[in-house]
Amino acid sequence: MQLTFSKTNSSGYTITGFQGIDQATCQRLHSLGLQLGSVVRLVRQYPFHGPVIIEADNQQIGIRYAVFKRLTGGY
Amino acid sequence: MNLIINGVIIAAILALAGYQIVRAVQRSKKGKCAACDYDCEAKKMMEQAKKQAM
Amino acid sequence: MTTVALLGNPNTGKSTLFNELTDKYATVGNWTGVTVEKKLGTIKHSQVDVVDLPGVYSLNPITKDETVVTQYLLHNHPDLILNVTNANQLKRNLLLSIELLEFGTPVIIALNMIDDLKRSGHYYNFETLSENLGCGIRATNARSKEGLQQLREELVRSDSPTINQPLQLNYPFMINQAIRQASQALIADYGYPQKFARWLVIQFMNKNKVVRDYATHHQLTPLLNQQRYYDAQDFEDDIFQTRLAFIEDTLKAARQTLSTTTHVELTAKIDQWITHPLLGLPVFIGIFYLMFKLSFDWVGTPLSDTLDAFLSGPLSTGAAHWLTSIGAIPLLRSLIVNGLIAGVGGVLVFIPQIFVLFACISILEDSGYMARAALVTDRIMQLIGLNGKAFIPLIIGFGCNVTGIMAARTIEQPNERLITTLISPFMSCSARLPIYSLFVAAFFPHNQALIVLSIYFLGIIVALLMAKVYQILFKVKENTVFIVELPQYHIPRLDVIWHGTWDKGKGFIKKAGTIIFAGTVLIWLLSNLGPTGLVTSIDHSFSAQLGKLIQPLFAPIGIFSWQAISALFTGILAKEVITSSMMVLFHTGSQAGLIALIGQYFTPLSAYSLLVFILFYVPCFATIGTIKSETGSGKWALYSVVSSFIIAYALSFIIYQIGILFI
Numbered sequence: 001m002q003l004t005f006s007k008t009n010s011s012g013y014t015i016t017g018f019q020g021i022d023q024a025t026c027q028r029l030h031s032l033g034l035q036l037g038s039v040v041r042l043v044r045q046y047p048f049h050g051p052v053i054i055e056a057d058n059q060q061i062g063i064r065y066a067v068f069k070r071l072t073g074g075y
Numbered sequence: 076m077n078l079i080i081n082g083v084i085i086a087a088i089l090a091l092a093g094y095q096i097v098r099a100v101q102r103s104k105k106g107k108c109a110a111c112d113y114d115c116e117a118k119k120m121m122e123q124a125k126k127q128a129m
Numbered sequence: 130m131t132t133v134a135l136l137g138n139p140n141t142g143k144s145t146l147f148n149e150l151t152d153k154y155a156t157v158g159n160w161t162g163v164t165v166e167k168k169l170g171t172i173k174h175s176q177v178d179v180v181d182l183p184g185v186y187s188l189n190p191i192t193k194d195e196t197v198v199t200q201y202l203l204h205n206h207p208d209l210i211l212n213v214t215n216a217n218q219l220k221r222n223l224l225l226s227i228e229l230l231e232f233g234t235p236v237i238i239a240l241n242m243i244d245d246l247k248r249s250g251h252y253y254n255f256e257t258l259s260e261n262l263g264c265g266i267r268a269t270n271a272r273s274k275e276g277l278q279q280l281r282e283e284l285v286r287s288d289s290p291t292i293n294q295p296l297q298l299n300y301p302f303m304i305n306q307a308i309r310q311a312s313q314a315l316i317a318d319y320g321y322p323q324k325f326a327r328w329l330v331i332q333f334m335n336k337n338k339v340v341r342d343y344a345t346h347h348q349l350t351p352l353l354n355q356q357r358y359y360d361a362q363d364f365e366d367d368i369f370q371t372r373l374a375f376i377e378d379t380l381k382a383a384r385q386t387l388s389t390t391t392h393v394e395l396t397a398k399i400d401q402w403i404t405h406p407l408l409g410l411p412v413f414i415g416i417f418y419l420m421f422k423l424s425f426d427w428v429g430t431p432l433s434d435t436l437d438a439f440l441s442g443p444l445s446t447g448a449a450h451w452l453t454s455i456g457a458i459p460l461l462r463s464l465i466v467n468g469l470i471a472g473v474g475g476v477l478v479f480i481p482q483i484f485v486l487f488a489c490i491s492i493l494e495d496s497g498y499m500a501r502a503a504l505v506t507d508r509i510m511q512l513i514g515l516n517g518k519a520f521i522p523l524i525i526g527f528g529c530n531v532t533g534i535m536a537a538r539t540i541e542q543p544n545e546r547l548i549t550t551l552i553s554p555f556m557s558c559s560a561r562l563p564i565y566s567l568f569v570a571a572f573f574p575h576n577q578a579l580i581v582l583s584i585y586f587l588g589i590i591v592a593l594l595m596a597k598v599y600q601i602l603f604k605v606k607e608n609t610v611f612i613v614e615l616p617q618y619h620i621p622r623l624d625v626i627w628h629g630t631w632d633k634g635k636g637f638i639k640k641a642g643t644i645i646f647a648g649t650v651l652i653w654l655l656s657n658l659g660p661t662g663l664v665t666s667i668d669h670s671f672s673a674q675l676g677k678l679i680q681p682l683f684a685p686i687g688i689f690s691w692q693a694i695s696a697l698f699t700g701i702l703a704k705e706v707i708t709s710s711m712m713v714l715f716h717t718g719s720q721a722g723l724i725a726l727i728g729q730y731f732t733p734l735s736a737y738s739l740l741v742f743i744l745f746y747v748p749c750f751a752t753i754g755t756i757k758s759e760t761g762s763g764k765w766a767l768y769s770v771v772s773s774f775i776i777a778y779a780l781s782f783i784i785y786q787i788g789i790l791f792i
Contacts (some may be wrong), residue, residue: 024191025610030369031186032612033221046406049549050508051517051611053404058249059218062504062517067611081458088464092650099644099702103754 011042011055016073025067033057034071042068132178132205133284136198136215136229138222139184140616144243145215145625147181150281162314175285180207188228189337191610193538193546199339202232209235211284216240216268217249217617223376226262228525230296231331234262239280245266245617250387250729257383263296272622277434295324301725304334304364307355310333314351329350334364379538396617403498404615407760409505416498420489421578425566429482430577433566434720437478441719445470460663464653467716472649472709477641478720479563479708484634486559487528491629497616500525506611514600516611519549523592526556527585527634530752534759542610548599550759552592554748554773557585559637560704561743565710568740571724572733580737588744591776640703648699655695664764672714686742686778687735687785690727697742703749734792738785745777 015038018026034040034056044053049065063071137143151170170179182201183194190196210229212223219240229236238258246252255266267283269276300308308330315326332340333352344352359365403412423429445466452462460708493499499521507517518540526533528555537549557565565584569577599605655672664670675698676691683694696710717723731739747770748756757766 018166022610024636025612026188027184027191028610028612031221031224032232032614033218033224033373035370035373044404044406046409046508046509050406051504051613051617055647058219059221062500062507062611062613062615064507064511064611077279079455081456083189084457085461085464088469090652095643095647096651098277099647099750103750104757106375119761 013040013042013072014038015040015071016046020069021067027065029067029071032059032061040071130178131175131208132180133172133209134201134207134227134234135181135211135213137241137766138185138186138215138218138225140614141184141213141215141222144181144186146239146241146269146277147179149271149274149626151179151279151282154474166627172281172285174342177285179211179284181614185225185252187225188332189335190339192540196339199337201344203339207234209237209284211280212236212238213241214238214751216243216246216253219253219380220376223262223379224372227296227298227372227375229679230262230264231320232328233295237280238262238264238266239276240266240268242617243275244270244273246444247387248722249637250481251386253380253383254385255383258379261379261382263294266545272619274276276366281740285587288542296329297373301367303362304371305582307334308363309358311351311355314350318351319347319349331368334359335368335583339658356464372781390554395632399618400501400615404501404504409501410509413502413505416493417585418578420486421582424482424486425569425578425581429485429655430566430570433478436481437720440470440474440478441722444474444486461658463657464650468638468649468653468713469646471712471717472653473641473646475712475720475723476563476709477638479566480634480638483559484561484630486562487686488626488630489635490524490528490633492621493524494629495619495621497618500549500615504615507611507613509593511611513597514605515545515596518611518613519545519596522549522553523556526553526558529558529636530554530558530748531755532633532756534752538758542605544603544605547760547765548596548603548605550756551599551765554752554756554769554774555588555592555595555745557588558704559633560640560749561707563705563708564711564743565740566684567711567720568721568736569787570720571727571732572736584740584744587741587780591745591780595772595776597605620787637705640705644703645705645709648702649709649713651702652699652706652710656714666712667716674723685786686781687732687738687789688742689735690730693739697746700743701747701749703751704743707743732792734783734788738781738788741784742777742781745776745780746775 015034015036017036018029021029038056041051041055042052043055043060045065046052051062052065052068053062054068057059134215135147136142147170150172170181171177172179182198182200183200185195188199188202203225210232212226212229214226214455222756226236226238227659239255241247255268259266265283267276267280269280271277299305308327311330311333313325314327315321315329316323319326321329329340329344329349330352333344333356336729341356343349393699402408448467448470449462452465457465462518493502503517503520504525505517506520508518519537522536522540524533525536533553533556534550537546537553540546540549562581566577569580573580652672655675656667656670658673660671661669661671667673672695675692680689680691680694681687688694692711692714695714696707700707701712711727712723715726718728727736752772753766756765756769760766
């Protein structure tokens with residue numbers, strides 16, 4: 001699965017879609033300025049598929065692993 | 076005379092305590108803590124909205 | 130009188146700005162949702178009212194506290210909106226600004242935390258921004274009070290604000306046409322002002338829940354009839370895209386590059402440790418241990434002891450002598466010295482410990498650690514169907530369960546909010562601290578902080594387990610909203626810490642004058658009255674009889690003293706009253722005296738069992754009331770009372786019965 005990630009550089013990812021993410025989360029992500037094509041940097045990942053810290057537009061945001069995967073086209 | 080003054084003071088303390096208990100119970104019913112006096116407009120607005128909804 | 134509404138995203142320093150501008154102090158925290166409700170203040174030496182509203186990402190609310198903002202705009206008419214933004218994250222901050230600019234009220238945008246922006250090597254041309262957005266732009270840094278004087282003057286001067294045109298974005302043709310049609314109908318048929326009508330239509334298209342309810346409530350047929358069409362065409366998405374494109378163009382035009390400054394990223398450095406994937410949790414626990422160490426070993430307890438020595442020594446003997454000399458009868462003397470001074474004073478001596486603990490929590494809030502705590506605990510919280518955000522109301526619950534339950538409003542899903550509300554009372558609030566402090570001093574003098582920490586963690590563990598049970602019962606889906614913003618760290622500011630501490634702690638002092646006082650008088654009365662009237666020996670009093678009557682029920686958990694049982698009853702008024710009741714019932718004025726006395730009635734094991742029982746047994750009146758009002762049902766409140774009593778009894782039973790096998 002790793003290969004399908006659209007990696008821009010070592011820790012940069014491009015948001016490829018909001019499919020499969022619930023309405024409220026979607027809305028909040030939009031409010032944080034994230035949209036199709038936004039480039040985010042993966043800052044930190046917690047073990048056991050714990051939350052993920054991403055950085056976009058100078059701000060760090062913690063999101064769930066599953067949401068991150070969907071955003072970046074993981075599944 | 077002395078006894079009366081003593082009695083009045085004791086009665087006053089007891090009455091004040093009773094009043095405080097009654098007040099605390101009433102406030103609790105509205106969902107407030109004895110420590111919080113804050114009754115801002117937002118709270119009032121929300122209560123109004125609740126009434127309207129009903 | 131003009132009204133200025135303070136609006137902005139969470140974590141933009143809105144509350145700090147509010148406090149700097151006005152006389153009144155609002156609680157500040159470096160965590161989303163510290164301002165759960167609206168706060169009012171007045172600008173010093175002026176006629177300008179300032180309203181501080183909860184931070185929101187957009188006017189379309191997801192959580193309960195966010196609805197306050199939209200409600201406010203629908204029903205109030207501020208003369209000016211001060212939109213506070215984080216200059217460093219202008220892109221998404223402006224998404225909200227656009228919604229406010231469309232509202233039509235004059236807006237001033239404050240680019241707050243301007244220092245962070247400069248440090249990142251960027252700046253904006255304010256004239257370009259102001260021109261594109263059609264509003265005033267000011268740079269501020271609330272924490273260092275930069276630019277505040279000018280802003281204050283401007284707000285006061287804007288007594289008669291110039292009417293500016295609301296922002297009109299170039300939405301796609303279809304949308305523009307629909308907006309025009311609907312708003313014209315609203316103006317013609319309902320008499321709405323043009324600006325408001327337009328804003329209403331856009332918000333309605335944007336699926337704003339509050340506005341849609343408003344439209345239904347007011348029977349706004351021009352909107353309701355079109356709802357299906359709007360949604361089918363996915364106008365919401367087009368509106369978002371248009372706004373974002375506009376913001377990006379504006380920012381690109383206004384962007385300036387400063388000569389790059391070399392600076393050390395403080396936040397990144399600290400976060401290497403604090404949010405470390407493996408060390409994050411141990412650091413979290415360590416920070417809490419340190420908090421209790423400070424409160425119980427290093428700072429709080431020594432101060433409390435000094436206070437206790439004064440209250441039980443010079444003060445109470447002095448009062449007794451004075452009362453005798455002015456001719457007070459023994460009954461009144463007993464009421465004042467053995468009742469009020471011993472009871473109320475007995476609780477007041479714990480002020481130092483409680484304030485130290487609150488100061489620690491305030492530092493955590495102000496520094497920005499709370500958001501990280503939510504993050505590192507999220508994986509564990511996920512196991513029980515909650516998310517890391519639920520941890521914050523729980524931590525706030527350490528101060529007072531009532532405020533903890535209120536803070537649960539920031540949680541998005543109703544079911545999760547209900548669960549958080551139900552488990553909140555298991556968080557050991559500060560009112561329970563005096564009794565712990567007393568018992569650990571008596572039975573565990575060398576491990577005070579550790580024992581208290583264990584009680585707190587027991588509360589957390591039981592809360593989490595119960596949450597898991599509720600998750601299964603309510604069939605909460607695993608998939609929950611969890612998005613948490615990690616703010617930059619701030620070096621805590623002394624005045625903010627002090628105000629935060631005072632804000633949390635003043636309630637405790639106030640309670641001493643009201644409910645603790647009342648509870649003390651009640652228990653004094655019960656211990657001096659018996660079925661035959663005034664009693665000379667406390668053993669014949671009501672409180673003794675009541676305690677002895679149900680003593681068999683408490684024997685299995687190791688509580689044999691009727692004094693403790695009676696104290697538990699009055700504790701429902703407020704948990705501090707347990708301590709003052711014990712002072713009165715054991716007839717002692719000093720902490721030291723009481724410690725010596727309870728040594729005869731308890732063993733370390735039964736003392737621990739009692740503490741566990743006190744941790745859980747029944748929420749206080751205020752908490753019961755809050756559960757009722759926040760869940761909107763008396764059944765949940767009743768359920769909370771019954772279930773917590775069962776848990777309390779079961780746990781202390783297990784601890785005591787297993788304990789006596791070994792000890």
